[in-house]
Amino acid sequence: QVRLTESGGGSVQAGGSLRLSCAASGTTSSRYCMGWFRQAPGKAREVVARLWSDGDTTYQSSVKGRFATSKDNAKNILYLQMNSLKPEDTAMYYCAADIRLCSATSDLYLQFPDVPWGQGTQVTVSS
Numbered sequence: 562q563v564r565l566t567e568s569g570g571g572s573v574q575a576g577g578s579l580r581l582s583c584a585a586s587g588t589t590s591s592r593y594c595m596g597w598f599r600q601a602p603g604k605a606r607e608v609v610a611r612l613w614s615d616g617d618t619t620y621q622s623s624v625k626g627r628f629a630t631s632k633d634n635a636k637n638i639l640y641l642q643m644n645s646l647k648p649e650d651t652a653m654y655y656c657a658a659d660i661r662l663c664s665a666t667s668d669l670y671l672q673f674p675d676v677p678w679g680q681g682t683q684v685t686v687s688s
Contacts, residue, residue: 562587562677563585563586563587563658563659563677564585564586564587564677564679565583565584565585565655565656565657565658565677565678565679566583566584566656566679566680567581567582567583567654567655567656567679567680567681567682568581568582568583568584568682569581569582569682570654570682570683570684570685571683571684571685572685572686572687573646573684573685573686573687574686574687574688575646575647575648575686575687575688576645576646577646577686578642578643578644578645578646579643579646579684580640580641580642580643581597581640581641581643581654581656581682581684582638582639582640583595583597583638583639583640583641583656583658583679584636584637584638585637585638585639585656585658586637590660591614592614592660593613593614593658593660594611594612594613594614594658594659594660594661594662594663594664595611595612595630595632595639595656595657595658595662596608596609596610596611596612596630596639596656596657596658596662596663597609597610597630597639597641597654597655597656597657598654598655598657598667599650599652599653599654599655599684600652600653600655600681601649601651601652601653604652605671606655606671607621607667608621608657608662608667608670609621609624609628609641609654610624610628610629610630610641611630611662611663612630612631612632612639613663618630623649624643624650627643627644627645627646628641628642628643628644629641629642630642639656639658641654643684646684646686647686648686648687648688649686650684650686651684651685651686652683652684653681653682653683653684654681654682654683654684655678655679655681656678656679657670657676657677657678658677659673659676659677661673661676662676
């Protein structure tokens with residue numbers, strides 16, 4: 562069973578940076594897909610970034626050029642480096658790890674009842 566634990570959130574001013582971490586346990590396949598979602602108050606959860614096991618990444622257009630996701634395979638930790646943060650980046654950030662993440666749309670992925678989620682980590686950006 563996959564277990565995900567996010568950390569690294571906090572409060573920063575606009576223009577600042579944060580690095581989120583997601584420790585994953587229970588994942589053993591060399592072929593995987595991991596990524597990050599976020600959910601702002603009153604809004605739907607949305608995908609921010611995806612990382613395929615071959616190194617390919619995709620990003621939501623609003624974060625492209627500012628956010629970067631990577632993985633330390635030895636430690637099995639997924640990272641999200643967030644630079645030039647904006648108030649609209651304020652949200653709870655969640656890690657995701659399931660092969661379907663890289664083949665399904667965000668809306669479809671959110672409908673799967675058996676995908677693992679962590680507790681999330683809060684990011685607050687003030688202007």
